[in-house]
Amino acid sequence: MDADQYVVVDVDEAEHERFLASQVALTDAARQLVDATIRTQVGAEELDAVRGELDALVARLRTSQLPGSYGVSLTSGGTFRNYGNAVVGKRNAVAPPLEVERDPAGRAWSHFALGAAYEGPPGLVHGGVTALILDQIAGEAAAAGGTPGMTGQLNLRYERPTPLGPLSVEAWVDRREGYKTWVKGEMRDAEGQATVTCEGLFILPRWARELVDEETKARYQRTGAGDAPGTPGD
Amino acid sequence: MDADQYVVVDVDEAEHERFLASQVALTDAARQLVDATIRTQVGAEELDAVRGELDALVARLRTSQLPGSYGVSLTSGGTFRNYGNAVVGKRNAVAPPLEVERDPAGRAWSHFALGAAYEGPPGLVHGGVTALILDQIAGEAAAAGGTPGMTGQLNLRYERPTPLGPLSVEAWVDRREGYKTWVKGEMRDAEGQATVTCEGLFILPRWARELVDEETKARYQRTGAGDAPGTPGD
Numbered sequence: 001m002d003a004d005q006y007v008v009v010d011v012d013e014a015e016h017e018r019f020l021a022s023q024v025a026l027t028d029a030a031r032q033l034v035d036a037t038i039r040t041q042v043g044a045e046e047l048d049a050v051r052g053e054l055d056a057l058v059a060r061l062r063t064s065q066l067p068g069s070y071g072v073s074l075t076s077g078g079t080f081r082n083y084g085n086a087v088v089g090k091r092n093a094v095a096p097p098l099e100v101e102r103d104p105a106g107r108a109w110s111h112f113a114l115g116a117a118y119e120g121p122p123g124l125v126h127g128g129v130t131a132l133i134l135d136q137i138a139g140e141a142a143a144a145g146g147t148p149g150m151t152g153q154l155n156l157r158y159e160r161p162t163p164l165g166p167l168s169v170e171a172w173v174d175r176r177e178g179y180k181t182w183v184k185g186e187m188r189d190a191e192g193q194a195t196v197t198c199e200g201l202f203i204l205p206r207w208a209r210e211l212v213d214e215e216t217k218a219r220y221q222r223t224g225a226g227d228a229p230g231t232p233g234d
Numbered sequence: 235m236d237a238d239q240y241v242v243v244d245v246d247e248a249e250h251e252r253f254l255a256s257q258v259a260l261t262d263a264a265r266q267l268v269d270a271t272i273r274t275q276v277g278a279e280e281l282d283a284v285r286g287e288l289d290a291l292v293a294r295l296r297t298s299q300l301p302g303s304y305g306v307s308l309t310s311g312g313t314f315r316n317y318g319n320a321v322v323g324k325r326n327a328v329a330p331p332l333e334v335e336r337d338p339a340g341r342a343w344s345h346f347a348l349g350a351a352y353e354g355p356p357g358l359v360h361g362g363v364t365a366l367i368l369d370q371i372a373g374e375a376a377a378a379g380g381t382p383g384m385t386g387q388l389n390l391r392y393e394r395p396t397p398l399g400p401l402s403v404e405a406w407v408d409r410r411e412g413y414k415t416w417v418k419g420e421m422r423d424a425e426g427q428a429t430v431t432c433e434g435l436f437i438l439p440r441w442a443r444e445l446v447d448e449e450t451k452a453r454y455q456r457t458g459a460g461d462a463p464g465t466p467g468d
Contacts, residue, residue, distance in 0.1 A: 019277070023271075026271055034328060036295040042294070054260070058270045069272070084272050084350055084351075086363055092272050117320065117327070120370075123302070123303060126321065127373075154389075155387075
């Protein structure tokens with residue numbers, strides 16, 4: 001990852017917002033399609049007919065498209081966009097997507113629901129999907145506390161099965177040292193019981209250390225979440 | 235997870251295969267839609283028009299559908315189907331899907347490619363997506379070796395960034411004790427360099443211990459992969 005992979009798109013903010021609403025609505029429809037594709041019991045002829053029309057829709061969307069993945073962009077108005085992200089991306093139908101709340105004390109959390117597309121054992125969330133979501137939330141907690149980083153380690157303990165349906169997740173900065181931030185987190189079922197707990201280590205990459213200001217640098221050196229009130233990460 | 239969540243569907247195998255080809259083709263088209271939805275740059279009017287037609291296709295698929303998630307089914311002919319699985323499910327557009335090869339010595343591996351839908355940092359695979367895939371492959375290695383289990387722990391170390399594009403993953407049974415199987419695994423980039431390594435602990439749930447035969451029980455008690463030639467798990 002290099003800094004030049006951040007594309008600055010110079011578009012009018014209002015026009016951007018108009019596009020965004022349509023993009024988000026299309027992505028929500030794509031999530032419905034993913035769910036329906038897993039659960040449908042219609043016959044082969046109808047499946048083939050639907051697929052033919054779907055192929056045509058995909059071709060229309062591809063008449064103008066980015067050459068590669070979405071990346072992370074920053075509009076001229078300063079809006080940070082990671083809409084392609086596999087967990088929180090508004091334009092990524094693989095993402096549930098999670099709407100994440102953040103506290104500058106170094107805490108992030110989300111309430112969400114997972115359906116058929118996230119299944120592992122029958123009726124249960126795939127163990128790897130809980131890992132995917134905890135990685136994202138733990139990284140957001142580190143960033144919210146003003147000490148962002150890339151995942152260095154992630155250790156997960158599966159306490160009990162995670163049922164499909166309404167869930168919540170929360171993570172908080174446990175301690176800091178150098179450019180390292182340790183974060184703890186939990187996935188919880190609808191009753192609030194922890195199903196999976198984790199500890200993650202997030203490290204600011206070397207190339208990024210030269211880009212941060214002195215105040216941010218100092219924040220990494222303090223130990224313990226309580227000593228580092230921090231500022232919002234994004 | 236209870237045993238009765240495994241639905242035995244009594245369908246003719248040939249008819250099933252005819253349906254499967256159409257279901258798989260539709261799911262592949264849905265994956266294309268997910269990718270195109272992230273990358274498209276067509277205008278708002280066209281996005282809205284495509285969404286309207288997509289909603290109609292979803293409604294056609296939902297005229298007959300399973301009441302909940304796919305689960306895991308077993309046909310009358312003995313075919314094991316986990317087509318809804320978030321990593322390997324042939325009918326799940328969230329899944330890449332991985333085609334997994336297995337060795338009864340307790341090893342599983344796969345070659346695959348990840349596109350825009352699996353992005354975290356710009357151009358890179360989301361760290362949680364590597365965890366998702368490693369969890370699945372490690373579980374399959376345990377099962378391939380004849381000692382299946384549910385994930386109890388998963389510890390991941392991120393050695394270097396994982397680029398989007400062609401990748402491979404491999405996992406192998408490291409040791410066994412009681413109903414526990416420890417598995418090690420690696421995600422590798424196109425050059426074969428390990429990007430993420432893991433160790434997972436897989437535990438046979440209590441309810442399942444009464445269902446396994448004496449030969450399988452004995453397999454769990456042996457220590458070390460070399461002492462347990464095992465049999466294919468699924």
